[in-house]
Amino acid sequence: MHASLMNRGKDYAIGNSLLVGLTLAVVVLPQAIAFSTTLAGLPPYFGIYAAIWGVLFTALLNPSRIFHGGPNSAMSAVIGVTLLPVAPQFGNDYIGYALSLILMAGVFQLLFLLIPALGRMLDFLSEPVINGMICGIGLFLIFKSFAGFAGLPINTEVEWPLWIAWQTFLAMLEIGNMHAIHIGLVTLVVTVLARQFQPIRNAAILLGIIAGTLLSEYLNSRYGLENTLIEQTADMSAIGFVFPSIPLFTQEAMPDLISIIPGAITLALLGLFQTVAAMRRMNRKQGRYISARHGIFADSLSNCLLPFISSLPTCASFNRMWLMHAMGAVSRLAAVFSGLILLLLVLFFSDLIAIIPIPAMAATIMIVGANMIKWSDIKPHFHNVPEAIVFSTSFISVHIFGLFGAVICGSLLALAYAKWEKAHPNVSLDGNTLRIKGNIYYGSLPVIESLFHKAINQQDELVVDFSAVHHIDPEGVRWLAELRQHEKVRFMDRRSGMDRRTGKRVKHSKTDRRQRRVL
Amino acid sequence: MDLSPRAVKIIQIGLLLALLASLYSVAQSYHAERALIRQNAVTLTPGCKAKLSAYGLQPGDVYISPYIQQKTGQQVVRQGYSAEDVRAIERGCNIIDDLQGQHAENNRLERWNSTRFVRGNQTSCDHCHQGIGDKQTPDAEPQIGSLSLGASWVMADMYDRFTGILLPYELRQMQCFINSSNGFKPNIADDLIGDVTAYSRFLSAALDLRIGNRYPEQGIDEVTASMTDKRGDDYVRGQSLYRDKCAQCHGRQGLGTVVDKQVLFPAVAGPDAFNLQSRNNFSFVSTILPGFICRNMPLGQEGTLEPQECRDIAFYISNLPRPAGDKQGPLAAAWQQVMMFVMPPLVAAVENFHANKP
Numbered sequence: 062m063h064a065s066l067m068n069r070g071k072d073y074a075i076g077n078s079l080l081v082g083l084t085l086a087v088v089v090l091p092q093a094i095a096f097s098t099t100l101a102g103l104p105p106y107f108g109i110y111a112a113i114w115g116v117l118f119t120a121l122l123n124p125s126r127i128f129h130g131g132p133n134s135a136m137s138a139v140i141g142v143t144l145l146p147v148a149p150q151f152g153n154d155y156i157g158y159a160l161s162l163i164l165m166a167g168v169f170q171l172l173f174l175l176i177p178a179l180g181r182m183l184d185f186l187s188e189p190v191i192n193g194m195i196c197g198i199g200l201f202l203i204f205k206s207f208a209g210f211a212g213l214p215i216n217t218e219v220e221w222p223l224w225i226a227w228q229t230f231l232a233m234l235e236i237g238n239m240h241a242i243h244i245g246l247v248t249l250v251v252t253v254l255a256r257q258f259q260p261i262r263n264a265a266i267l268l269g270i271i272a273g274t275l276l277s278e279y280l281n282s283r284y285g286l287e288n289t290l291i292e293q294t295a296d297m298s299a300i301g302f303v304f305p306s307i308p309l310f311t312q313e314a315m316p317d318l319i320s321i322i323p324g325a326i327t328l329a330l331l332g333l334f335q336t337v338a339a340m341r342r343m344n345r346k347q348g349r350y351i352s353a354r355h356g357i358f359a360d361s362l363s364n365c366l367l368p369f370i371s372s373l374p375t376c377a378s379f380n381r382m383w384l385m386h387a388m389g390a391v392s393r394l395a396a397v398f399s400g401l402i403l404l405l406l407v408l409f410f411s412d413l414i415a416i417i418p419i420p421a422m423a424a425t426i427m428i429v430g431a432n433m434i435k436w437s438d439i440k441p442h443f444h445n446v447p448e449a450i451v452f453s454t455s456f457i458s459v460h461i462f463g464l465f466g467a468v469i470c471g472s473l474l475a476l477a478y479a480k481w482e483k484a485h486p487n488v489s490l491d492g493n494t495l496r497i498k499g500n501i502y503y504g505s506l507p508v509i510e511s512l513f514h515k516a517i518n519q520q521d522e523l524v525v526d527f528s529a530v531h532h533i534d535p536e537g538v539r540w541l542a543e544l545r546q547h548e549k550v551r552f553m554d555r556r557s558g559m560d561r562r563t564g565k566r567v568k569h570s571k572t573d574r575r576q577r578r579v580l
Numbered sequence: 581m582d583l584s585p586r587a588v589k590i591i592q593i594g595l596l597l598a599l600l601a602s603l604y605s606v607a608q609s610y611h612a613e614r615a616l617i618r619q620n621a622v623t624l625t626p627g628c629k630a631k632l633s634a635y636g637l638q639p640g641d642v643y644i645s646p647y648i649q650q651k652t653g654q655q656v657v658r659q660g661y662s663a664e665d666v667r668a669i670e671r672g673c674n675i676i677d678d679l680q681g682q683h684a685e686n687n688r689l690e691r692w693n694s695t696r697f698v699r700g701n702q703t704s705c706d707h708c709h710q711g712i713g714d715k716q717t718p719d720a721e722p723q724i725g726s727l728s729l730g731a732s733w734v735m736a737d738m739y740d741r742f743t744g745i746l747l748p749y750e751l752r753q754m755q756c757f758i759n760s761s762n763g764f765k766p767n768i769a770d771d772l773i774g775d776v777t778a779y780s781r782f783l784s785a786a787l788d789l790r791i792g793n794r795y796p797e798q799g800i801d802e803v804t805a806s807m808t809d810k811r812g813d814d815y816v817r818g819q820s821l822y823r824d825k826c827a828q829c830h831g832r833q834g835l836g837t838v839v840d841k842q843v844l845f846p847a848v849a850g851p852d853a854f855n856l857q858s859r860n861n862f863s864f865v866s867t868i869l870p871g872f873i874c875r876n877m878p879l880g881q882e883g884t885l886e887p888q889e890c891r892d893i894a895f896y897i898s899n900l901p902r903p904a905g906d907k908q909g910p911l912a913a914a915w916q917q918v919m920m921f922v923m924p925p926l927v928a929a930v931e932n933f934h935a936n937k938p
Binding site (some may be wrong): 208212214224225227228231232233234235236237239242246249250253254257461462 | 593596597600603604606608610611612676693696697764765766767768769770771796906909910
């Protein structure tokens with residue numbers, strides 16, 4: 062008994078898990094505050110609870126050894142964008158709507174789990190679509206942080222996001238609060254520089270925020286808060302073990318709740334993509350396989366629970382999972398420790414968190430946004446023209462049609478591309494052999510038929526080789542049946558290469574025989 | 581040339597820092613320029629010069645409005661304005677009178693770059709807020725339903741009947757920029773907004789309007805369907821009325837009259853007019869444009885149109901092609917652009933054809 066416990070202890074590597082947990086807590090804390098205040102328009106404890114309870118729930122429900130849930134930049138941005146026209150940010154109504162939005166997203170995610178066909182649909186969202194959206198959102202985050210960076214009021218009405226971004230950029234240069242800009246710049250520069258040194262790389266954002274906070278404290282003590290006008294993260298007194306809450310589902314809120322359903326679907330999808338994609342990539346890195354359904358299960362259940370304890374929704378964070386992997390985490394304990402350590406941090410150091418200036422948070426968001434645009438992820442998509450088109454469309458449509466529009470636009474394009482590829486099967490004529498690779502179905506028949514008729518007019522005898530065909534639909538079967546009646550046409554046997562009608566070997570052209578010999 | 585990854589990284593970081601530094605220096609120079617503009621003396625437009633001198637605006641410890649003194653014989657003593665306040669009020673007046681900077685040498689230096697927030701080159705605040713936001717009848721009484729800025733300011737946090745929310749004065753200005761001038765929203769901290777607020781506030785002092793009161797010159801005297809015989813609004817009647825009463829100034833297609841780049845009469849349709857999401861759009865809010873027309877149009881003959889006539893004209897005007905609102909999305913915007921491009925020449929050609937028919 063004792064020995065087995067010792068062995069298990071070794072398996073869990075508690076010492077290392079504690080170290081990884083501490084690092085994760087330090088990494089996730091500034092992100093949690095920044096995402097909830099500057100992106101989602103919610104009080105900071107929302108992000109912090111997501112980083113505590115979201116992480117703990119997913120760690121308990123998801124069997125992956127390396128998995129880290131918690132607040133997510135794209136999901137927080139979706140909350141902010143969806144609710145902007147509904148209610149004023151940080152207000153009571155806004156919080157109620159946000160909780161309902163998160164709950165709806167959780168329920169949609171459960172539907173994806175319970176209805177297998179819907180779950181399969183996630184697989185049809187190709188990588189370029191998701192990468193395009195993620196890059197688009199990254200750029201969006203940078204634009205979104207301009208106002209906070211320069212200490213300006215946020216534009217509260219929805220217009221075309223690119224124009225707002227440009228106007229806010231100019232406003233930042235012309236009327237930005239110079240104290241706020243100084244704090245933001247210091248945070249930005251310190252973070253960027255600290256990232257270049259391996260030992261402190263993981264704590265870079267935290268160091269940046271500490272530098273920004275120190276400068277803000279210095280400015281406030283020198284000029285006084287009434288002159289510097291630097292916004293701070295706010296009162297953290299609400300924070301405790303949990304902060305129970307109930308989503309808003311009153312009758313008068315119904316029209317608005319209905320209007321945010323597309324936002325809820327976007328939120329649900331974005332969370333699931335990221336979880337599924339992160340789990341897939343992690344599986345490949347680790348060389349083992351854990352079904353993504355476990356991730357969907359953990360996420361959807363957590364997101365149904367989290368709105369009742371005032372938390373942002375959770376989904377996998379590949380960056381933090383990569384950090385866990387790199388630090389040699391071997392069990393789920395690391396994630397559990399990160400949640401618990403964070404809980405202790407906020408319970409005992411909330412006074413320090415409350416004085417973090419908003420410009421420093423905005424600078425953090427800029428860096429997070431810039432990190433979402435990775436050239437190494439984008440580059441492969443530009444080797445193939447259709448993929449490049451899908452990627453660019455998805456990227457641009459984030460800024461033109463909004464996030465939900467980008468999901469729809471990108472997936473339609475990806476589907477159209479897949480259909481287009483199928484509709485152009487690889488048909489070639491070698492001597493008297495017509496080779497068909499790919500699918501024979503109603504969409505591809507016109508292409509096949511055109512080459513077939515060209516061939517049959519030139520040749521006395523035509524051998525049709527469809528041994529490399531994956532799928533034949535009823536229309537294709539009817540076409541082949543008609544073809545059999547044609548006296549010039551012979552079919553090549555799938556395996557032996559024998560002529561089906563005479564039982565003799567099919568005469569092959571020279572090139573074909575050479576190929577066979579090679580094979 | 582092959583660079584080691586480390587060298588590439590250093591170059592990248594260096595470029596990023598250089599970019600930040602250059603943006604910072606640009607910001608510093610813009611801030612310095614703005615500070616200088618705030619200090620500089622203001623060149624008033626002719627309209628503003630007349631208005632502000634009539635209202636006795638000058639720096640001092642107390643302000644006594646000559647308008648009220650003349651009207652009631654009483655001296656109402658209010659807190660005076662510093663030299664800085666006076667400059668802000670003067671700049672605000674210039675912006676209301678001449679948003680496009682047609683009287684200014686440099687729009688950026690004299691109008692806080694206001695054209696950036698407006699699409700098209702015609703719209704100016706005083707097209708709706710006539711009389712530089714303070715329209716008066718010939719016997720120097722405020723004109724009812726004339727969108728008076730002073731009377732709006734005293735309702736500072738306006739309860740917006742249309743959206744049902746309390747709207748600070750500054751935020752209400754932004755809605756004007758977005759919809760009425762089909763433009764962009766200036767940041768609420770922009771000097772543009774602050775100066776207009778200062779001017780509006782001065783108007784309320786000059787006219788001795790009291791905070792929180794509702795005055796008849798504030799907003800629009802709306803014309804509802806129940807003020808008519810309820811026979812329905814008629815587009816065709818509106819068209820003939822428009823041609824009769826409005827077309828000689830606003831043009832047959834409603835595209836406005838511009839002579840030597842000076843806007844004499846603003847466009848009521850086409851790319852330079854208010855957009856589909858403006859409350860001026862009859863199919864969006866059906867009482868506001870008729871109310872404006874009844875009380876303020878035609879210039880010099882205000883109040884001569886019947887409520888039904890105003891509704892017909894507004895109906896007709898709102899059906900002319902105009903830009904889409906920003907919230908209507910890119911497809912609606914593209915469609916409206918096509919309409920604005922195609923319809924005026926098409927209509928002109930058809931009318932020409934009918935006019936020349938034997």
